[in-house]
Every structure is written in structure tokens, then in C-alpha cells.
Amino acid sequence: MIHFELKETPVLLGIVDTFECPYCLNISNWNLLRIDRHINIFFIPVIPLISASYKLNCENCLNELILRKDEIKNYKAKIEIEELFSFGNIDEFERKSRISEIDFLIENEKQCRKNIAISESVKWTESTRNKTDDELLQIYFNQRFQYNLSMIIAVKAEIDRRRLLN
Numbered sequence: 001m002i003h004f005e006l007k008e009t010p011v012l013l014g015i016v017d018t019f020e021c022p023y024c025l026n027i028s029n030w031n032l033l034r035i036d037r038h039i040n041i042f043f044i045p046v047i048p049l050i051s052a053s054y055k056l057n058c059e060n061c062l063n064e065l066i067l068r069k070d071e072i073k074n075y076k077a078k079i080e081i082e083e084l085f086s087f088g089n090i091d092e093f094e095r096k097s098r099i100s101e102i103d104f105l106i107e108n109e110k111q112c113r114k115n116i117a118i119s120e121s122v123k124w125t126e127s128t129r130n131k132t133d134d135e136l137l138q139i140y141f142n143q144r145f146q147y148n149l150s151m152i153i154a155v156k157a158e159i160d161r162r163r164l165l166n
Helices: 069-086 092-129 133-142 149-162
Strands: 004-020 027-041 044-058 064-066
Touching (some): 092 149, 133 149
Antiparallel strands (some): 004 027
């Protein structure tokens, strides 16, 4: 009997961004990971599958953000620029110029992602209004990993509305 399994292997490509994690609330580095898929036969990788996916993960809490295809190219370009700089193919001025252009695009993408989460958080608003102050604070500070980002945004908005953090 032959033992087959589909295996996913994360490959660290490098640090590509620094921002506040929506789950652990720390400003931390975010790594770009390529997730390679292959078929193992008797636990040995034999057949690589073509479709790799990409994720960002927070170095602090290991929270992962799955990237859309349109987001991947900018993060990969950032890695390539850093490699060119480290091998001496471009100078510091060229590196900063290219990185700032890509950072502008990435910030726009992050804002779009945040706007989507905010619009989705509207449906969570009623749920958060029914929670006690203690429940809201517990969710926001201790149970963030159990909820999606839209719920966390709604909880934060309700905390702000009630002025619980002042």
C-alpha cells in the first residue's frame, strides 16, 4: 500500500512590511511566505504542484493574512529590490525611491482591505451593542484570535463609543 499526502511547506521570503497587527495590537515586522504544495509518497516530497499561495505573517503572534493575487506582486517586488541592493546592483537612493513607490501602492491596498473589513463590520455592530463593557474589553484584549477582523473593528468602535478606554 502506497501512502500519499498533500503537503504544504512555508518558505520565508523575507520581511516586507512593519505595521500594527490587528490581532496582537503590536507594531511588528511582517514576513512574506510562499506556500509550496507538493505530493508526498511515503513522506518524501515527490511531485511539486504549480499553484503556490502567499501569506504575510506577524512575527510577534504569527497571525497570517492571505494575500490576494493583486497584492502579491508588490511584496515580491520589495523582496527583489532588497536583493538588488544587498548584491550592490542598486545604490541606497535607488532602493529608497523604488521602495517608497511600492509602499505607496501597498498602503492603498491595505486601506482597501481595511475599508472592506469596516463595511463588513456593520453587520457585527448590533451584536457588539448587546455585549457588556467587560465582554467587549475581554474580546478586544484577550480573545481577538477567536474573531474575524470585522468583529474586532466593530468591538473597537463600540468601545470607543462607550469611551471604555479613557
